[in-house]
Amino acid sequence: MRKLYFLRDNEEDGAVLDALVSLGMDPDDLENPTCPRCGRELLPAHGTGDDFEVVTWCDLSEEEAEFTANVWYLVCGNFSCDYEEQVERVAQPTGAIIFDIGEAQHAFDDETGLISRCPDELLRLLEQLDNMQRLHPNHKLLCFMDEARWRYEQDMVQVRAWLRQIPPGHRIEFRVGGHKMRGSFVVSTDKGLLVQTDGGDLLAVTAGSLECWGPRFFGPDAEVPAGDQPADSHWIKLVTSDYVIVQGYHLKLGDVDRLGRYRVRCWDAVAARTLGLRQVAGGYWEGEYRRAQIAGRYELRRLLRVRGRWVELYGTTDQEDLLAVRTEEEETANVLGLKPARSWGEVGVPPARRSIAFWYGYVRRNQIEEEQELRLYRWPIREAGGAAC
Numbered sequence: 236m237r238k239l240y241f242l243r244d245n246e247e248d249g250a251v252l253d254a255l256v257s258l259g260m261d262p263d264d265l266e267n268p269t270c271p272r273c274g275r276e277l278l279p280a281h282g283t284g285d286d287f288e289v290v291t292w293c294d295l296s297e298e299e300a301e302f303t304a305n306v307w308y309l310v311c312g313n314f315s316c317d318y319e320e321q322v323e324r325v326a327q328p329t330g331a332i333i334f335d336i337g338e339a340q341h342a343f344d345d346e347t348g349l350i351s352r353c354p355d356e357l358l359r360l361l362e363q364l365d366n367m368q369r370l371h372p373n374h375k376l377l378c379f380m381d382e383a384r385w386r387y388e389q390d391m392v393q394v395r396a397w398l399r400q401i402p403p404g405h406r407i408e409f410r411v412g413g414h415k416m417r418g419s420f421v422v423s424t425d426k427g428l429l430v431q432t433d434g435g436d437l438l439a440v441t442a443g444s445l446e447c448w449g450p451r452f453f454g455p456d457a458e459v460p461a462g463d464q465p466a467d468s469h470w471i472k473l474v475t476s477d478y479v480i481v482q483g484y485h486l487k488l489g490d491v492d493r494l495g496r497y498r499v500r501c502w503d504a505v506a507a508r509t510l511g512l513r514q515v516a517g518g519y520w521e522g523e524y525r526r527a528q529i530a531g532r533y534e535l536r537r538l539l540r541v542r543g544r545w546v547e548l549y550g551t552t553d554q555e556d557l558l559a560v561r562t563e564e565e566e567t568a569n570v571l572g573l574k575p576a577r578s579w580g581e582v583g584v585p586p587a588r589r590s591i592a593f594w595y596g597y598v599r600r601n602q603i604e605e606e607q608e609l610r611l612y613r614w615p616i617r618e619a620g621g622a623a624c
Contacts, residue, residue: 236321236322236323237309237320237322237323237331237332238322238323238324238325238330238331238332239279239307239309239322239323239324239325239331239332239334240324240325240326240327240328240331240332240333240334241279241295241324241334241336242333242334242335242336242493242494244294245495246493246494246495247491247495247525247526248495248526249495249525249526249527250327250328250329251328251333251494251495252494252495252496252525253329254327254328254329254330254331254333255333255494257329262494262496265333265335265494266338267334267335267338267339267342268309268332268334270311270312270313270316270318271318272311272316272318273311273313273316273318275311275312275313275316275346276312276339276342276343276346277309277310277311277312277318277339278290278291278309278310278311278312278339278343279307279308279309279310279334279336279339280307280308280309280310280319280375280378281299281305281306281307281308281324282305282306283306284374287374287375287377287378288378289310289375289378289379290336290339291340291343291344291349291350291379291382292336292340293336293337293340293341294336294337295336305324306321307321307322307323307324308320308321308322309322309332310375311375312339312342312343312346312347313346314347314363314364314367314376314379315367315371317371317373317375319375335493337493347360347379348360349379349382349383349386350386352383352386353390353443353444353445353446354387354390354391354394354442354443354444354445355441355443355444357383357384357386357387357390358387358443360383361380361383361384361387364376364379364380364383365380368380390443391442391443394442394443394445394448395425395442397448397451398423398424398425398428398442399423400452400453401420401423401428401453402420402453403420403421403422404419404420405419405420405453406418406419406420407419407420407430407448407449407450408448408449409440409445409446409447409448409449410445410446410447410448411440411444411445411446412444412446413446416430416432416438416440417432417433418430418431418432418433418438419431421437423442425442426441426442427439427440427441427442427444428440428442452585452586454585469552469553469554469557469559469597470552470553471549471550471551471552471559472550472551472552473549473550474537474548474549474550474551476534476535476536476537477532477533477534477535478532478533478534478535479497479499479524479529479531479532480529480530480531480532480533481499481510481524481528481529481530482509482510482530483530484501484503484506484509484510486499486500486501486506486510486522487499487500487501488500488532489521495525495526496523496524496525497523497524497525497526497529498521498522498523499512499521499522499523499524500519500520500521501519501520501521501522502518502519502520504518507520510522530615531612531614531615532612532613532614533610533611533612533613534610534611534613535608535609535610536548536608536609536610536611537606537607537608537609538606538607538608538609539558539560539598539603539605539606540603540604540605540606540607541560541571541598541602541603541604542570542571542602542604543604544562544567544570544571545562545567545607546560546561546562546567546571546573546598547560547561547562548560549561549595552597556599556600556601557597557598557599557600558597558598558599558600559595559596559597560573560595560596560597560598561573561576561593561594561595562593562594562595563593563594564594565591565594567594568594568596571596571598572596573594573595573596574594574595574596575591575593575594576591576592576593576594576595577589577590577591577592578590578591578592
């Protein structure tokens with residue numbers, strides 16, 4: 236019986252990398268296992284009998300993550316293939332199949348659309364799965380049918396609730412069959428809606444064909460359809476400055492990959508030569524390190540004083556002389572005329588009622604009275620014996 240190890244959100248201990256090295260595998264070649272019969276990527280499943288469940292989400296639930304005594308399987312993501320094998324789920328990657336659930340979920344949806352279909356398409360999929368189940372019964376198909384039915388019901392509840400809120404004549408936008416449409420709302424029922432397009436035509440649309448829609452809120456706290464929103468005066472290229480310290484050298488952090496490797500960037504020839512980084516272009520080098528090789532990590536923030544108030548550099552703009560700044564202090568925002576940026580995480584709350592994450596706006600370079608740099612250490616804390624900089 237093969238062993239199965241699920242990649243964690245944080246693999247910084249290097250156990251997976253060690254396991255791959257012991258097998259002589261290049262970590263960049265790591266892929267989920269495929270079906271030996273049809274070549275489709277496999278999916279994890281657990282349980283027996285009526286409790287059988289295929290994992291199609293991008294991560295394990297808390298219960299699934301903690302419960303290791305269950306019976307686990309690998310099943311084929313192809314609806315018409317009945318390949319299935321029992322596996323032993325283990326807590327250590329050595330000698331095991333290393334499985335990335337997030338990658339599996341994306342691959343499965345690319346092939347089947349079970350997660351991303353609109354309600355009408357889910358109904359057609361349910362009919363297809365039901366026919367397949369009658370001809371060739373399989374508990375995997377029952378699981379897919381349950382999920383498709385649940386998604387259909389949830390999507391229809393949401394779209395019908397939205398249709399009941401739209402005021403007559405209100406401008407709305409939605410997508411059908413991958414095409415974006417906009418117009419003025421005329422009337423609706425639970426089955427669909429009638430819209431007058433910008434060209435003056437009346438368009439009837441079924442509720443189940445809607446792939447996405449907006450605005451989601453109406454009234455004094457309403458959001459405006461994206462095409463009707465006044466454009467921000469400038470685009471903002473965000474400034475990100477995360478650094479790591481390796482053998483005393485400060486390197487720009489690009490990202491931390493799914494195996495816990497820290498990918499770094501360097502423009503210093505001496506540091507690159509000392510650390511053995513690979514040259515990508517003239518004057519530019521890259522490399523990867525494990526967590527254990529890194530002495531410290533910090534975020535470098537640039538602070539600007541404008542009209543006696545300190546703000547953080549947020550980004551650059553399409554005008555070289557104009558900088559985007561932000562603050563979390565309301566008094567500073569009022570003095571400098573900054574506008575609020577609302578939280579994106581408060582689902583179901585009208586935008587105007589969401590909490591303010593920070594305030595932002597623009598300043599000219601000649602308005603800057605003083606500049607400072609602030610290092611925010613994530614680990615180790617310098618005062619606690621970490622790397623001093």
